[in-house]
Amino acid sequence: MNSDSLKQRARDLLAQAGVAIDGPDPTDLRVHHEGFYARVFAHGTLGLGESYMDGWWDAADLAGFFTRVLRANLDDALTTIDTLLAHLKARLINVQRGAHAWEVGRRHYDLGNDLFAAMLGKRLVYSCGYWARAQDLDQAQEDKLDLICRKLNLKPGQRVLDVGCGWGEALKFAAERYGVAGVGITVSAEQAAYSRELCAGLPIEIRLQDYREVDERFDAVLSVGMFEHVGAKNHRAWFEMARRCVIDDGLVLLHSIGSHATVTRPDPWIDRYIFPNSLIPNASQVAHALEGLFVVEDWHNFGADYDLTLQAWRANFDAAWPALHGRYDERFRRMWLFYLSCSAAIFRSRRDQLWQLTLSPRGVMGGFRVPR
Structure with a gap:
């Protein structure tokens, strides 16, 4: 196809989502490079993201643009060889084992604590906030x-395991507010160093450790925003670890992004630039993996809250950029904006969900009315 044909094809496709090229609305595309069309049709979402990083196009309301595209399922029309390769990689290779399990720590979570401190707010909590009553990010x-902590029914003197502890904020909160001790594990050296400093003086141990290596007992196990890096081939191993580590009368809290659709591949752009070797779980995968190990006491979905969280992160990032740009270049800024805006749209369009599962090994006698 020549350039004009590709441009018309793009116009026709985008019209299905109510998006125009060089139109007047903030969700319309402004195309700055005529090679944009060939690049996107050749490489799908990878080409879309890379061309944005290179400044080939813009949208005043980037999250709004993505929301329209996703609600219209236009991404299904952009299946390319890159999509197929991502599918085959996820299907044939266990990319979340061994050295691969540490890659996301090096390439994403070790980017720099200055970046995450500027973006995440008062606490370095890199997961969906709870906006049921909150008016701002810090409160959420x-x-x-x-x-x-309330879902886990934490009590003073208990010992808690945090699988994928991030920068240690959850353990610090639980220790200070609920009087528990704990162990946190992470695959990020930067996070481990920060967590140890943050939790100094508290009965908390931070380890640079793979979850598969943990084999000791705790009163409760929590994991927030880590399960997305486990991969379907390892879901059962994760739940076996949780069952091995929680006492018979204890509780497990799993906080994870989830999909209601069949998930067979990562997005090629996200896999290359943001979260290597990661894959969002779907409900059937999770349910199958925990069979015979846990009773599901509660399955809580507040995925729409992630849109609010991501909007707040974007605002913080924009405000902090003058102080950050000495270390991060313009291409990184556009990469990060694409990531935050596309992610917000995924939750705004209800493509992905945010789940908190509360699990017990044998079922709580008389039932457990899980807090909200």
């Missing part, structure tokens, strides 16, 4: 941490 994150 505190409410989320408190919700987790």
Whole structure:
């Protein structure tokens, strides 16, 4: 196809989502490079993301643009060889084992604590806030941490395992507010160093450790925003670890992004630039993996709250950019904006969900009315 034919094909496709090229609305595309059309049709979402990083196109309301595209399922029309390769990689290779399990720590979570501190707010909590009563990001994150502690029914003197502890904020909150001790594990050296400093003086141990290596007992196990890096081939191993590590009368809280659709591949752009070797779980995968190991006491979905969280992160990132740009270049800024805006649209369009599962090994006698 020549350039004009590709441009007309793009116009026709985008019209299905109510998006125009060089139109007047903030969700319309402004195309700055005529090679944009060939690049996107050749490489799908990878080409879309890379061309944005290179400044080939813009949209005033980037999240709004993506929301329209996703609600119209236009991404299904952009299946390319890159999509197929991502599918085959996820299907044939266990890319979340061994050295691969540490790659996301090096390439994403070790980017720089200055970046995440500027973006995430008062607490370095890199997961969906709970906005049921909150009016701002900091309160939403505190409410989320408190919700987790209440769901786990934490009591003073208990010992807690945090699988994928991030920068240590959840353990610090649980220790200070609920009087528990704990162990946190992470695959990020930067996170581990920060967590140890943050939790100094508290009965908390931070380890640079793969979850498969943990084999000791705790009163409760929590995991927030880590399960997305486990991969379907390892879901059962994750739940076996959780069952091995929680006492018979204890509780497990799993906080994870999830999909209601069949998930067979990562997005090629996200896999290359943001979260290597990661894959969003779907409900059937999770349910199958925990069979015979846990009773599901509660399955809570507040995925729409992630849109609010991501909007707040974007606002913080924009405000902090003058102080950050000395270390991060313009291409990184556009990469990060694409990531935050596309992610917000995924939750706004209800493509992905945010789940908190509360699990017990044998079922709580008389039932457990899980807090909200």
